[in-house]
Structure formats: C-alpha cells, structure tokens
Amino acid sequence: MSERPDRATRRGFLSAFAGAAALAGLPPSSAAAQTTKASVEPFYGAHQAGIVTPVQTHAYFAAFDLTTAKRGEVAALLRDWSQSAARLTIGEPALGVGEGDYAAAPDATEMSGLDPARLTITFGFGTGLFEQDGRDRFGLKSLRPEAFVELPKFPGDQLAPARTGGDLLVQICADNPQVAFHAGRALAQRAYGVAALRWVQSGFVSNYGPGKTPRNLMGFKDGTANPRADSPQAMNEVVWAGAEAPVWMRGGSYVVVRRARMALEHWERTKVAFQEQTFGRDKLSGAPLGRKGEFDAVDLAAVDKDGNPIIPENSHVGLGRRATEAGHRILRRAFSYDDGANMIAERWPPWRQGMEFDAGLVFVCFQRDLRTGFIPIFEKMSRFDMLNQFVTNTGGGHWACPGGAREGDYIGRALLET
C-alpha cells in the first residue's frame, strides 16, 4: 500500500472545486449557486432544521460516543460540525480534515454536481454528556434539563446496546440518499479523535403528494393524527422547549428514536380486516373504523349493534387517541427502514424458518417534554397495543436537541461554553 501518496493540498483541491463551478459559469465562491432555492433548507435559525421541516424522502441517523474527556474539544466539534453542516446544506463540501502528511482529501465530494436536496442536519445531546456512570464528565450535570429524564424500560423492549444510545446524535434528512449518506460520512470524518461512531441507521419515506399521509411498510397510513408542523402555535405547545427549560435548551426539542422491526412475513399472512382492527383504521383510506375519511374524528364511544366498540380499545389508534385526550402530544417524523434480511428460526407453527426481512420503522418523535410526550404514550402502547405482536423495538435512544444557531454561532454553544 502506498503510504505517501502524491502531493495535493486541500487548498488545491478546493480551488479545483471552485474552478469547476467557474467553468460552469457560476460564481467561484459558491457551488450552491447552481441549486434552486427550493432545494435549500436553511441551517441557521431560531430552531434547528429537520424538526418541523416537511419530511424529506431519506434519512441517515448517526450516533456517536465522545472519546475525549475535554469539554473544549466537544465544543470545538460542535462548532466544526455546525460550520460543516451549514456548508453541506447549501451544496458545498464539508471543511477539510487538515494539511497533515497523511490526511488530505477534504471531502469525498460525491455530492459534487448534485443539489442539496433539502438537506437538514439536526444535532442532539445524549444523557451521557451530562452524566455517565455517575460521573459529571464535562461539568455539565447541573445544566441537564429536568425534562431530559431517562426512558424507562418498556415491556417488550429488545434494545441492543450496539444500536442504542450515544452521547451525540446527528439526524440527517434529504430528498436524496447519496446526499444524506455523504453528510454522515463527512461529519464522522470531522469527529476523528473526539467522537467515534456508535451506530448508524438509514431510512426512507415516500412522498405521496401534497397533503398526503405516507404509508409505512405495513401498508397503513402513518402520521394522520400528527399536529400541524406548519402551525407555530401547535409547535410551541407540542415541540419546542420554552421558559421551563435551561436557556441553552429553549427553542430546542427532545427527540426519541426507536428502531422498530416489523414481522412483515407474519403481518402479510394476516387478513386485512384483522390488520384494520389492529390499527383501528381502514387500510386503504386511512379512515377511523366506521368513518369515511382519513381525517374524520376518532370516536372511541361508537359501538356496533351488539354494543361492541367499533374501534378496539387496544388498537393503535384507540390508544393513540386516549393519549391525545390525556394531553400527551408528540410530533412524529418517522421513516421506514430496510436493512436486508437475516435468518429467523421460530419454534411454533404456522411460521416458517428462513430468511426474513430486517425492515420496519425508524420511529422518530419530537416533544417539548418527554414526561408528557413519548413516555406516557408508550407506557400504554407498549403494554396494550395489538400492533406489538408484529413490532419489536431493537434500538434507538433519546437526545436533547438544543435551539438553533445564528450564522457565526454554533449549535450547543450556550451549553458548552457556559
């Protein structure tokens, strides 16, 4: 293996990049000039992007563990990541890794020639930043928000440690998987020596058209009851941390990610009417059982002529509706995932033994307070939801995503530089 490749400086390469832009008749200062405005989601702002942003068709989640013991290095990483993210979201390569002998290629640049595809990059802090094994690693323990509690162990959880948690979360979303993956690689590279990849997870969701609710891999519409992300008032109530939070967290949100494997081969062998009872909705229209339209009200009191509830109490929608009535709200922003197939050998009929799809849902939700959001909702659902027989949570975690940053500032400074 050639240990000393030919000379090429980052400056030279970036010049070449700018040169290509110039050849294309573009101002050399910004490759993003070739992108349409619609394809750029601003990185800077009062809130982080990627939370109330209309959902993109692809996602890439990367969780990191901090390998440094120095708060200053964490701060430097977040500063660098913020600058890199701002560049990536306008279609420019991330910053270079430096000019050392063996570190030279600043960016794989496979996004060169692609528009940024509404790329958003959202940063979150894990509980480990504030306390790990009882230690106040970075002197931040006192700044941990009250709302940023640990998640309980829910019934049925099968969370594999290698797929769970992490000191830092980067949620990357874009309308192009290559743009999303490129950003993940670039940010992982920027973290060398300070934070190490713990797990990654990609996902996708289809755009069914304006105002249409996407379907999950069970074939059901997913997200019908979501609050309106385009309503600032609803988002202030449901999503954004307010005056109750420490200053650094105001305008931020707590995210929960759950990698939920679906037993698709089992699901597909059940009858549609049974599936509809499980969800509490009509499969094709998405209407609550007994109603006509997807957005018709869910009436849990409605009964059939024998006096039985039309929407089963333990259906997914029945439990979701009860949670809403109790004031527990979240903003869902879920993706499907397809991680190939692996061997499943079950011991009871009628199930087969063989390769099964490792596919399902990357459930993602944002909320103002975990204690009134995901936790009480899922405490009920994890116990009673009829869907549970087809879904297993195998990984994920929860993170505090700070408020947004102004240009020149970076995400998390109000925490890391206190």
Add this chain to the structure above:
Amino acid sequence: MSERPDRATRRGFLSAFAGAAALAGLPPSSAAAQTTKASVEPFYGAHQAGIVTPVQTHAYFAAFDLTTAKRGEVAALLRDWSQSAARLTIGEPALGVGEGDYAAAPDATEMSGLDPARLTITFGFGTGLFEQDGRDRFGLKSLRPEAFVELPKFPGDQLAPARTGGDLLVQICADNPQVAFHAGRALAQRAYGVAALRWVQSGFVSNYGPGKTPRNLMGFKDGTANPRADSPQAMNEVVWAGAEAPVWMRGGSYVVVRRARMALEHWERTKVAFQEQTFGRDKLSGAPLGRKGEFDAVDLAAVDKDGNPIIPENSHVGLGRRATEAGHRILRRAFSYDDGANMIAERWPPWRQGMEFDAGLVFVCFQRDLRTGFIPIFEKMSRFDMLNQFVTNTGGGHWACPGGAREGDYIGRALLET
C-alpha cells in the same frame, strides 16, 4: 396472538382497492391509470426490462434458492412472478397468496397511492438451475448455454457464501426505494414453498441530470466509458445473446453482480492526486489524466516530460481501456450501497480501530458472453488494479437472464417448458 383473524377475502380487498380507484374518478380496472406514462417501463417486450433501461435511482436485488425438486413448480413460479411483475410495473398490487384460512392479505399495498416510478423487474437463472453438486436437478443440464460458465476465483475475492449465488435472481429497480422494496417483498411472498430467500441487497444511485455520469462513493464519475444503452447495434454486440445461444436465451443477457465494499475511511485519508492516479481520471471533471473533458479519448501512450505514462498502467482506467482494446465489453449498471457500519479492528498503523461504514458499490454488468466480458476484464483488474487496495468483493454472483416475454407469456418458458 390471534390465530384466526376476522374474515376478509382477497376478492373483497381487491374490490376495495378498485373501489378506491373509482372514488378517485379512475376506471376501476386499473390503478395504473393514475400514473403518468413516463413512470411506467413496460414489462413485456423482446428483451427483459432493467438491462438497457435508463438507470433508476434505487435497486433491490433478491437471490433465491429453489426448495422444490419439481420443474413444473419452477415454471409455475416464473409464470406467477411474470404476471405479478407485469402488474407491479403498472402500479397494481401483486396477486394474492390465496384464500386459505391463514393466508389472506394479498399484498402489503404500501405502494397504493404511489406511481410505479419506472419499476423494472428482471429475472435471472443461476447455474444451480442446470446442475447442482453434479446433479441435473430439473433435467435442464443440456440446455445450459456454453457462455454460462462458472466464474473463476479471482485474486482478492472474499465472497461470503450467505451473500453469494442463488438459483434465481430478481433485480428490481425503481426511482423510489419503497416501490422497489415492496416488489421484493411481494415476489418473495409469492415464492413461499418453492423458493426461499438467500440474500438481498439494496442500492442507490443519484440522477445527476440528463447525460451526466453519476459519481460513486469514492467521489469519482462511474460509467463514463459505458457503451450506449440506447444504441441497438451496440447492445446487440455487447449485451444481447444471439444465435450462438440456445433459443431460450436469445435476446437475453448474462449478468454479474459484485458487492464491493469500499474502505471509505482509508480512501478519504489519501490525497486527491493519489486518488486520481488510482482511477486514471481527474476527480471533478472525470477527464482522463492529461486531458480536459470527461469523454476525451484515453491515450495510454501519452507520457510526461520524463517519459512516464500520464495514465498509470495499473490505474482503473488504464486497465479498463486495455480490456476494451482487446474487445472485452460489458454494459455497467452499478449502484452504491449503504449497509450501515460495523466494527473493524486493524493491526497496523496508521489505521484506526472502530466502526467503519459497510458501504460501497453493487457492481452490476450485463454481457453477451461472460468469457469475453466480465471474466477477462476482471482477471486483469483483480490482479493489477490500484483500486483493489480500497475495495473488497464480498458477495454477488452471475445469472443468465433469458429473453423477454410477450403479454400472456412468461420469462423463461422456452427453457422451463421444453
């Protein structure tokens, strides 16, 4: 678990599906009426779709092993798969699995509401269909084409059996990952009892715009030297089996798939000039070294002022050009893949130990004859290509994709019903 879900027949569900189309003001006979013509790639034709079809942005490969010993059941599967594929490519669900007690949901239908996104489904036969462990399993041994040889073991191959081979290959491509995955699930479900999933692999490639060559995850343009898929003459020479092949194979093509993991973390630490020497092309423009334009001729005789070749002989392009000069041609149709990250622990400096991306290239090529296509090209490349230090082949295989079928016929009948 409820073992006897409520009654719901396939007929009832399909009616519901047609009903939804009717509600939307569409003819009940075809959900595809809502799709634009541009989003439908015809399944039936002289050749199978998905070979010279302009490349879609997503792919899903599924390899199957036959679990039946009866040729008639293989024929019935291919008949069913062809009919299902024809329906899927116009946006309709695949056929139902039957009306039995426990088999009821005909299709997950998560594609309901999506257009077919130029879905193509291409079927291939593995060498195991003709002979397995010396046995003529299905009485087809005498019909194996001469050109359908075994691949040699190439230097550096690290093919994991669980990711390699299979009696049947289904290549699914679409401009939407959900459409592609849905087709894979639906066809796997149709195969229950006759063929079992062996491995699956998803991939993606970006559309860089009309006439633009996409970039791979190393950041280089990939496919510049491809023959023109829109030239019937070139395809007759390079891709389609002709009179030299058995009747069932005429108009078909041999496909080679290689899952090539890229050592991205290593690649990114090399200098751009070294990367360009490795490829033999300029990174940004894609021009052969020493030239200006991507499609400028590759001149292996050009030397610098010291008499050294400008394009290294062992560069990827140098070897590719020599193969072309020797008359070895293939049609590349490659995708990138992102299969998450896993732990890599290396033992020599300067490489780190940690999580690395399991990502790279799903190399796919079609050719008229393996003996004058992939095999001689890769015999050279696997020995000498400077890229090999960054790429490892970990799976794949080769299959004979028969000619196309007319409506009412099915792929492979001329073989399976001889």
